[in-house]
Amino acid sequence: MVRSARQRLLAFLAQLALAALIACALAWLGQNVLDNMRERGIRAGFDFLVEPAGFDIGEGPLAFEASQPLWRAFLAGTLNTLRVGLPAMLLASALGLLIGLGRLAQHPVPRRICDALVETLRNIPLLLQLLMCYFALASLLPDASHALAPAPGVLLSQSGLFLPAWRCEDSCGWSWPRVDGFGIDGGWALTPEYMAVLIALSLYTAVFIAEIVRGGIQSVSRGQIDAARSIGLRPAQVLRHVVLPLALRAIVPPLGNQYLNLIKNSSLAVAVGYPDLVSVANTSLNQTGRAFECIVIVMAVYLSLSLLTALLVNTFNARVALRGSP
Amino acid sequence: MKAPRPSTLAWLALFALLAWPVFDWAVLQAVWPADLEACRAARGSGACWGVIAEKHRILLFGRYPYDAQWRPVLATVLIVAVLVAGGLRRIRHGWQVGLALALLVAAVVLMRGGAGLARVPTNQWGGLPLTLIVSLGGTLLAFPLALLLALARRSQQPFLRGLATVYIELVRGVPLISLLFMAAFLFPLLLPTHLRIDILPRVVLTIAGFAAAYLAEVIRGGLQAVPAGQFAAAQAIGLTWRQSMQFIVLPQALRVSLPALVNSFIGIFKDSSLISIVSLHELTGAMSIALGGDADWRSFYLEAYLFIALIYWIFCFGLSRCARGLEARLRH
Structure with a gap:
């Protein structure tokens, strides 16, 4: 569009006015925050992060006790977010691939089952699925003294899932979980909170990934498949060597969006009390009253995680994309 | 008719094996009346739908005063009527849009009181009408902002474009919970000390700000689908930028983005x-x-969860069918 000098000047002035308006609004809000804080006697700043937290975090890769500084609690929360987010990504991808292939199956029965699964799970809020999952795991399962043993060395009860673990204390060896009075001892414990978040997040994301997988595979042209068959490949080989590599190009970009959603959705963990970043921030917010600072930390961490995920997906996408395609 | 393949029988057997216990639990062994003793006796073997018979009013309307519950019922009916009319593409003309908006406002007034009805504070609102008001109100309030953001993001003015881009990417990069915490804890700090806003409008505005970022990206997709020649032609016949957008570009762009x-x-x-x-x-x-x-009744959470899930499912499934219908019409 060609513009006259006068139009350009007007546009410039309009932008200047907008910038001034926004600056005024921000200044007004800032002044309000300062007034409110003075009135309520709240201090500002991030100095509270070095003070002792005053609460424990029960699980996670980074042990955390109440006497340790608060910044470590935020770090432990972030690690807990990743501890549930990364396995959920793997599980959701595997399940999504399976359900997506199931929806393309030639046989009507598995196809219908997968269709029904997708239509059910994606039309119910994740929060509700998470609460249901948690209720089932924490209330419907038998208590620890009557734990189920779905496989040798695996115990499942209200207090969580217990798996055998490789431990090195005095000497290295397998630690097997076993029922000990009213509790379960040894092994590797996964709490019901963690299991609920992992299962609900994986299933919910899997049905969206299934749709992406289905769309990607349907985008592979018929001729490619016929050509692969005609050179004598078996159906499984056609899928493995021709269809999936081609479909991957259509799948990766929207898959990246689903991974971003998964990371953001993991914040719902706060609803069942899994100590993820949001849950830690919520607790510290209630204890210190530093609402602004806590929310800023949460947003900054999620933005960084989102950017990191986007970066990884884009790098991977550049590797699978066709050379010369836009 | 051909004899069924052996694989069909195997699949059906597997399906029956999975579905039978569910059917047995949910229908055959289930307790339907609000009978606590019968429910306790059936625990573990059959569903207790009695919990819904007993608690359906709280599940559907929250803590809304019991003898005034015709108001949330009527409000829900009004909102659902507007949604169904929209879904069946019956809202086309200007006056119909006006009527739909008036009905939605009437629903909120019914809930809130005033105009001869007793006031009900928002902390007593709950259940389905609250879900509908928050999601529909949030989306409708988001729409004008989303339109502005989408246009700004495609603008040639660098400052305007940068502002819209930063807003959209910032909001899309953080979880909704963190924004809701902002509405709950930070909003009161941002306003002048004497001004207090109730939590419900704060949350609706926050949902609107959140939704605007996502809707803006959808509208931007629609704008990109309109060929550049359309805008050029509009300019060529002497329309101003506003007129070209209002009469030529936006109607086409919104039509394309409606399913999304x-x-x-x-x-x-x-x-x-x-x-x-x-x-x-x-x-x-x-x-x-x-x-x-x-x-x-606390031990029958699962049945209540399933009841709530069914309500969500009906709305979401109906709406997704409507989106699919719109998409199919676009292709013709």
């Missing part, structure tokens, strides 16, 4: 369940009021 807009609304409808975390008792949150404090 409906899908975004489904997302917001589901996301509205998150407001239970900042203690507004919409459908998901009403469950904890209905069952959390009742030691007798």
Whole structure:
């Protein structure tokens, strides 16, 4: 569009006015925050992060006790977010691939089952699925003294899932979980909170990934498949060597969006009390009253995680994309 | 007719093996009346739908005063009527849009009181009408902002474009919960000390700001689908920028993005369940009021969850069918 000098000047002035308006609004809000804080006697700043937290975090890769500084609690929360987010990504991808292939199956029965699964799970809020999952795991399962043993060395009860673990204390060896009075001892414990978040997040994301997988595979042209068959490949080989590599190009970009959603959705963990970043921030917010600072930390961490995920997906996408395609 | 293949029989057997226990639990062994003793006896073998017979009013309407519950019923009916009319593409002309908006306002007035009805404070609102008001109100308020953001993001003015881009990417990069915490804890700090706003409008505005970022991207997609020649032609016949947008570009862009807009609304409808975390008792949150404090019925959470899930499912499934219908019409 060609513009006259006068139009350009007007546009410039309009932008200047907008910038001034926004600056005024921000200044007004800032002044309000300062007034409110003075009135309520709240201090500002991030100095509270070095003070002792005053609460424990029960699980996670980074042990955390109440006497340790608060910044470590935020770090432990972030690690807990990743501890549930990364396995959920793997599980959701595997399940999504399976359900997506199931929806393309030639046989009507598995196809219908997968269709029904997708239509059910994606039309119910994740929060509700998470609460249901948690209720089932924490209330419907038998208590620890009557734990189920779905496989040798695996115990499942209200207090969580217990798996055998490789431990090195005095000497290295397998630690097997076993029922000990009213509790379960040894092994590797996964709490019901963690299991609920992992299962609900994986299933919910899997049905969206299934749709992406289905769309990607349907985008592979018929001729490619016929050509692969005609050179004598078996159906499984056609899928493995021709269809999936081609479909991957259509799948990766929207898959990246689903991974971003998964990371953001993991914040719902706060609803069942899994100590993820949001849950830690919520607790510290209630204890210190530093609402602004806590929310800023949460947003900054999620933005960084989102950017990191986007970066990884884009790098991977550049590797699978066709050379010369836009 | 051919004999069924052996694989069909195997699949059907597997399906029956999985589905039979569910059917047995949910229908054959289930207890339907609100009979606590029968429910306790059937625990573990059959569903207790009696919990819904007993608690359906709290599940559907939260803590709304019992003898005034015709108001949330009527409000829900009005909102659902507008949604169904929209879904069946019956809202086309200007006056119909006006009527739909008037009905939605009437629904809010019914809930809130005034105009001869007793006031009901928002902390007593709950259940389905609250879910509908928050998600639909949030989306409708988001729409004008989304339109502006989409246009700004495609603008040639660098400052305007940068502002829209930063807003959209910032909001899309953080979880809704963190924004809702902002509405609950930070909003009161941002306003002048003498001004106090109730939590419900704060949350609706926050959902609107959140939804606007997502809707803006959908509308931008629609704008990109309109060929550049359309705008050039509009300029060539002497229309101003505003006229070209209003009469030529936007009608085409919005038509293309309508299915995706409906899908975004489904997302917001589901996301509205998150407001239970900042203690507004919409459908998901009403469950904890209905069952959390009742030691007798507390053990039948699962049945109540399934009931709530069914309500969500009906709305979301209906809307997604509507989006699919719109998409099919676009292709012709």
